Amino acid sequence: MRVLGIDFGSKRIGIAIGESDHQVATARKPIEASGTLRKDAEAISQLARTEQVDRLILGIPLNPDGEDRMARVCGKLGEILRELGWTVETVDESFTSVLAESDLAELGLKASERRKQRDGEAAVRILERYWHGEKETQQT
Numbered sequence: 001m002r003v004l005g006i007d008f009g010s011k012r013i014g015i016a017i018g019e020s021d022h023q024v025a026t027a028r029k030p031i032e033a034s035g036t037l038r039k040d041a042e043a044i045s046q047l048a049r050t051e052q053v054d055r056l057i058l059g060i061p062l063n064p065d066g067e068d069r070m071a072r073v074c075g076k077l078g079e080i081l082r083e084l085g086w087t088v089e090t091v092d093e094s095f096t097s098v099l100a101e102s103d104l105a106e107l108g109l110k111a112s113e114r115r116k117q118r119d120g121e122a123a124v125r126i127l128e129r130y131w132h133g134e135k136e137t138q139q140t
Contacts, residue, residue, distance in 0.1 A: 001055070002054050003017075003018045003130070004056050004057065005123035005124065005127040007093060008070075008073070008074050009033060010033055011032070013043075013119070014027070015028040015029070015044075015119075016127055018127040018131075025128065027121050031044065042084070044081065045085075057089050058078050058081070059090070059092070060093060061094050074090075075090075
């Protein structure tokens, strides 16, 4: 199964494409966020059609205290993607950007290069969590 990982951010949307059979994911160039969830969902949907994916894996930041604005925003994005006909599953994306940044720094990349790659690499981490059964909720 071909899946698309999404690390949603207010400026950039990290994207990764993965093959579940082999559990291999590749970061893609991030999508620039439009500031409108509907437009962002349509851009993600278009990319998903182009990449011929079967489902979307959306990272949601889970806050142990309960209330989190970004979690609500990501939840709404998931709803819109479902309205557009996609199967969307969610995974806790907490600290995926931090882990991606750390891994890129270990590779010796300059800060400017890490910024360019961090969002896609965070989306790769989201897919890895999905494959390792760290699903928070499963939606169809």
